[in-house]
Amino acid sequence: MPRRNWAGNVRYAAREFHRPDTIDDLRRLVAGSTRLRAVGSGHSFNRLGDTDGDLVSLAGLPPTIEVDRERGQVTVAGAMRYGDVGQHLHTQGYALANLASLPHISVAGAVATATHGSGQTHGNLATAVAALEIVTADGDLLHVDRDDDTFAGIVVGLGALGVVTRLTLDVVPTFDLRQYVRLDLAPEALDEALGSAYSVSVFTDWRTPRLREVWRKQSTDQSPPEADWLGTTAADEPRHPVLGMPTENCTPQLGVPGPWHERLPHFKLGFTPSSGDELQSEYHVPRTSVAEVLAALAEVAHLIAPVLQVCELRTVAADELWLSPNYRRDSLAVHFTWVDDADAVLPVLAEVEERLAPFAPRPHWGKVFVTDPRALAARYPRYADFEALLADLDPKGKFRTDLLDHYFPR
Template sequence: MTAQGQHLTSSTDVPRRNWAGNVRYAAGEFHRPTTVDAVRRLVAGSSRIRALGTGHSFNRLGDTTGDLVTLAGLPPTIEVDAERRRVTVAGALRYGDVARHLHSQGYALANLASLPHISVAGAVATATHGSGPTHGNLATSVAALELVTADGDLTHVDRDTDGDTFAGLVVGLGALGLVTRVTLDLVPAFELRQYVRLDLPVEALDEAFDSAYSVSVFTDWRTPRLREVWRKQLADQPPPEADWLGTTAADQPRHPVLGMPAENCTPQLGVPGPWHERLPHFKLGFTPSSGDELQSEYHLPRTAAAEALAALAEVAHLIAPVLQVCELRTVAADELWLSPNHRRDSFVVHFTWVDDADAVLPVLAEVEDRLAPFAPRPHWGKVFVTDPTELAARYPRHADFAALLTRLDPTGTFRTDLLDRYFPR
């Protein structure tokens, strides 16, 4: 059953592959509704349905053999509540577009991911990252959600009134409903400067992480030192000293992946600019890379950073040949049930691999084995091979989420094969 006028067949209307191209969606029908009522009818009449965001998941979390729907056709609303310092936005909007609007009104979000191209609802549903020792992932800024549940009802949940259940709903993996609107906390607009430093000694990593508002460290596992440190510091703070932590200053703009054009990246060299043009690594108007890649990401206790890096160094000879770049970050702890940062400050290891699953997967298995003593939690939307029993044990609220999933979606309307593997019925 299809909402009349909402079934689309043209491949130009709804993407048939994810952004990287490594997943071809198996959906039987694709939809682009233009009203919330049409979304409700579509969900109520579908036995299996999933929402498609901007396609930045690298696994089949968002895939289905039923209906696939993009909510990008809904009105692109952005409504600021100045009194409560919150903004309510259409879930399909990209963070970069929301950020520009907020900045024009004197507001900001406390954190952004490296890509401004990702959708708000999709990033929230997978606890997609930002970086900074005192900043949580993007889902921690969520104050309320509006979603269409499995029976087609439009439901509103709020952090202030729904308490613990709300903490289970926010990072919902798309399994609890189609999110139509998201309410986010705001802070006053601010400016940052971005400095890139070269050749950081590994033993200085922890100090580097605490040195600025947001810090990312890049390496290729080919040298003992860490290749680049991207420091995003408040504009009124002094620049790093010439010999800061034994590094040298980059004398020209850099791209994290060697050989890629630096013009795709946000301004560096200490030039001050608005928060939304410095926190991401990449400009909204540019494609950050070719898309010919796979990605994996693991969140570990921050206290285990040195030991985890030493463990990975033992297999650096396996990692380097299939790696484009590795990013190291920190994320603050939170209370969201399926957040990989649940109740622990995190050290994050992100791998951008070459686009060759046959070559990458054996190395990935070795990486997970080396990190296993530190109970790594993989990013839900990236490539991982973790055993379901082991993964469940790493989330104290895993059983609670499974129960919530059964209660809100008893017939499996929003389920996928990947969800069935990690949350079996």
């Protein structure tokens, strides 16, 4: 098993690494452990997934996918990658409504941290969950669905409530998309651009006031953007979000039609999206504050740019999941891919958080952030309810980590 996370900035402190190949073996392992965490694709950039006890990968469990055509749902093993699930669903005539930029991430891990794609009418990946199966602290197998009172608290569970083994997701009929990249967007046009297609991502490096690229993933029955769309120009060759990185790693652009699972992600499943020499942070702020947020960040652009690889702006629809950054708030997600230098990045991150503070930013749980615990708790109306759920399902703190203790003290 890997001893570091995907980016290499976290060396796991676990004393033992496990890869059970049956649910029963997993249940015995959980029941017999005093400290345990599950690890998926290792794409968290902080120590949320770290432990000084047992670290367990579910990659050895059977990679099951079961489509229920009558209910319009699919049940998948938690360790499966979204890219693999997408390929299978497409062959069956189905799709997920949304995908993240990386198809390499595991379903259970992405759901647990409310990881998301883009689209102002689309919720994050956790909103597709209709039911899940979880191994609790005593080794029991718990099934919860939308009829359970605590369901909305368990779905985005941060790995703190147990080990999620299977998830049931809502599906829709499969569909095709075209991806167009537009260049040089004026900041005042950002709000309109974000709502212009099925999924939209805007990239900037904060070195100039204008926004470098707009990636529009639009339905095949939507007309291509006009030549002078919002004052931009069309890219005449494939692009990578990070300048200088190989474009063959990216999903097809230039308006070439293709299935949803090969267009919604920015990167192809068969390629490593980047070297991993990076840190990432992300903050979710009200969708209605786009112009004000841009202006606030522009005040510290001179600090951001020297330690930044790229910044991505996306939208995510509101939901009812207790610890989702999009809880009851349509959101603008401001994502930073930093250079791999924590000493240089963290002081800038503190400045970014200070500028965003008036907008009550909610950080992505799996990224790097320095938010004060009391400030963070105040931004989630159901924070105390989640704390109670923690005490109920894991009274001895088997699944806790230092980061969880920092933000949910016992």
